[in-house]
Amino acid sequence: MFPVRRLRWHYRSQHESLIAFSNHTFYGGDLVLFPSPHKKSDSHGIRYSRVSNGCFVSGSRWNLEEAKAIAEAVRKHFEQWREESLGVVAMNAQQRQQIENAIEALAKEDPLFQTWLEEDALGEDPLFIKNLENVQGDERDVIFTLMTYGPSEPGGKVFQRFGPINSDVGRRRLNVLFTRSKKRMHIFSSMGSEDIVAGASAKRGVQALRDFLAFCETGSLHKTERDTGRPPDSDFEIAVMATLRDAGFECAPQVGVAGFFIDVAVIDPGNPGRYLMGIECDGATYHCTKSVRDRDRLRQAILERLGWRIHRIWSTDWFKNPRAELQPIIRELNSLKTFSNQ
Structure with a gap:
């Protein structure tokens, strides 16, 4: 048997916050990350938006408010950051379809947005809209991620049913999702980390989802800081x-x-x-x-x-x-x- 060795240097992410959670949670802190000079920047790192009126319709398995929010975010991206490639990921196929519908409806109302979409479709890395199960292998400068799940009504209880995340491979799928962006990742969520009940017996994917949302909310990952507090070496x-x-x-x-x-x-x-x-x-x-x-x-x-x-x-x-x-x-x-x- 040959000894097993893993590649440890991580190159894709241009800001360490984009890989910090996966490194801590999935790789045991074993990756070698290169610090970014952009400590605070609008163009690099993680963004988090709470969709306060978002609701997950369990029968249809979609969240219309998140779909509308993402359509507006895509239009804003093409208005301000057209030179950056963009990907959108939802947690299931039903939500992916709602995102496509929302973007199409918005483009019908806005001819300029429609033109931007058509021009982007001819580019080297055009906009993609995918769900959690089929995003592996893709990467873009910017990734918009919809948590999709949430309360059945505003302020209501979040039922602990998270589709593929509840499966035995849910943890691995989340790791793939969290490492698709090169410059910036923007999370849209109708629920907070406190809404996910993940005890010791919960699936590891559900635990990772809760911990990731907490990381997005606070920016803290057990003092994973760029200013490390380490003294000079010499x-x-x-x-x-x-x-x-x-x-x-x-x-x-x-x-x-x-x-x-x-x-x-x-x-x-x-x-x-x-x-x-x-x-x-x-x-x-x-x-x-x-x-x-x-x-x-x-x-x-x-x-x-x-x-x-x-x-x-x-x-x-x-x-x-x-x-x-x-x-x-x-x-x-x-x-x-x-x-x-x-």
Whole structure:
């Protein structure tokens, strides 16, 4: 028998919140995730909208209010973000059909929306509308997900019947659903996590659904934070951060999640939710892994694809002449920073 090995580096998601839940719940925190420079951004991460008047009609197995809300969201997406590919996923085939009907009805009322849909259909990654069971293998920049299930009347009780999620493979199907988006995932739900009763004997899919909704509602996943609270790895990193602080730039050490960390992330003084640059220090742990040069080149390429500006400072160069190493970086940071009065 050959030993079993799993690919651990995750590339699809351009914001770590998109994979954080699956990494924690389905992979035991074993994936290596690359932190995004977009800490707070309208274009990246998870969005959550509660459909307050949504109701699940159990006989028909659809939720008309969620279908109407998603149709409006699709129109808004094409109005504002047409360059981004879009997919829509419902929890069952009946709800998928209602979404198609709602979008078609809205397009009949809005000729411009109809034109956008027709143009998009000719593109490389056109809009898709699918249900939970058949979305595997698909990916888009943006995914809209409808929870579909909910109370039978506004404010009513949510019956604990969640279709395929209640099955033995429900947990795996949810994992597929939660990992389809590259830039942004928007969840629409008529129920909250508190509406799902998932005790120790509940199906694992139902437990995962409840925990995912709680994650969407709070943004918290057992302190899965980009600002990790980890101290710098070395005196070298401490010295780099101190010099940058003297130049007017606060820094966060060891930014990242789930096993991969940027040594020093430089905070934009005019927009603290944004990192201007990541600095990798060739410090104490640099020589601890095999093929480290190749791995660093790949790691830097991935981070740059995600929007990071990465600079590397070698310890030997730093100790010879720290000022010469940091002056070009400080000049670049000053050219990149946001002024608070803007």
